[in-house]
Amino acid sequence: MNEAPKGAFDQLVDACRTVVQAELQCARIAYFAMHADRSGSVVCEVSGDRISERNCGLEYAGRGFSELVGDFALAQGWQDGIPEGALSAPADAQTTTSFASPPYATAFREFHRTTARVRVVSKKIVTAHSLLDRGPNEQQRSQGCTHPLVSYIPCRPSSTTSIHHTFGTE
Template sequence: MAKSVQLSNGRLWKSQKAAKKHFSEMLARYKDGEHISNYQDHSDLSALLERFDLIFADGPSKIGAGIKRFERRLNKGDGWSSPGFWVIRDDNTPTDFSFPNAVDGRPKSDAEEFSVACHNAVSRDLLGMKQRQFDHFAGPDGLIACDITGNLVAYSEAQLSHAHPPFGIIVKEFRKLKGWQDSIPPGTLTASADAQISTHFADDAVAREFLNFHHDRAVLRIIGKDRPPISMSATININRPLRFR
């Protein structure tokens, strides 16, 4: 059964999907750096931020000193960027917030946050590996063959994928190695903070440890982002298996 979403300003959607569609379409109406000028949009975001603070009560308040305005900004990480809503408080301090998380009404689990930290620990290396593959194997046209379909793809159309084992399995094996199967020790991950787009390991030594563990386990491949779905029984030919070592 679809879960309805109701905000303190009286807005009501019959499902989380409908609420996310509303805020996604709102985000698309503005450009990066533009203030959210429409009164109803501002009201909806203010009420959504109240919901966010109630859900993530253990972290710092996003509303803080009060809401001055909202903006659309471009969030950036290693090899990715995506637009999002930011709130500027009355004391002029800015911070981001995730409207999908606020709509879902559920913070990420420790296991989900741990997986994000693991990915952040290796993201730069993955980008470097992808670039090296194109430097070494691309033809004069800059294209390289997808390791699943054999179709030629450009750098922007390709992604580096884990052939085996899947990334989630590597993360689980690392947790087992550390003795963290049941729980993750407090302080292992960065605490929520203003303008912190993603979760990282609080200790760089743990990040390096996972990086080295990932190097030893991961077999990668170049695939097209728009490749057709592969059935579970399909045979995957890895023409150019990539290893860090």
């Protein structure tokens, strides 16, 4: 059974998610390296329970991933649509769209680095929030961003602690 083709915005979300996916994994590893106790666990940013790296997920605090992608599209001036050639053309058996234009991929990565607020939470919370908060364009909320040259600065935009990441050349 064939699925209906994804809409342009959903394709953009896929491309953006692909751009930051490796950085997310590095962020999780670096966060645990910096903040884990002797048993290897950290505090879940939502429940306050201790969680291991194996039982954690990353979740956006504040704006979800699709909302950030929408903000990026507006910042790029794409109110009338995604420019021709920005995304990979559909191909046989293609399951995920990517950026065909490296400058757009770089622009999203930098936008994401400066705007995304990611927190480490229990996998149970990521799953529950994904099911409760998923909108028509929101596939997952448990994505974020980092880079191997990352340093973490806790930020507290509200009563919860989030990870804010900055990138340097150390």
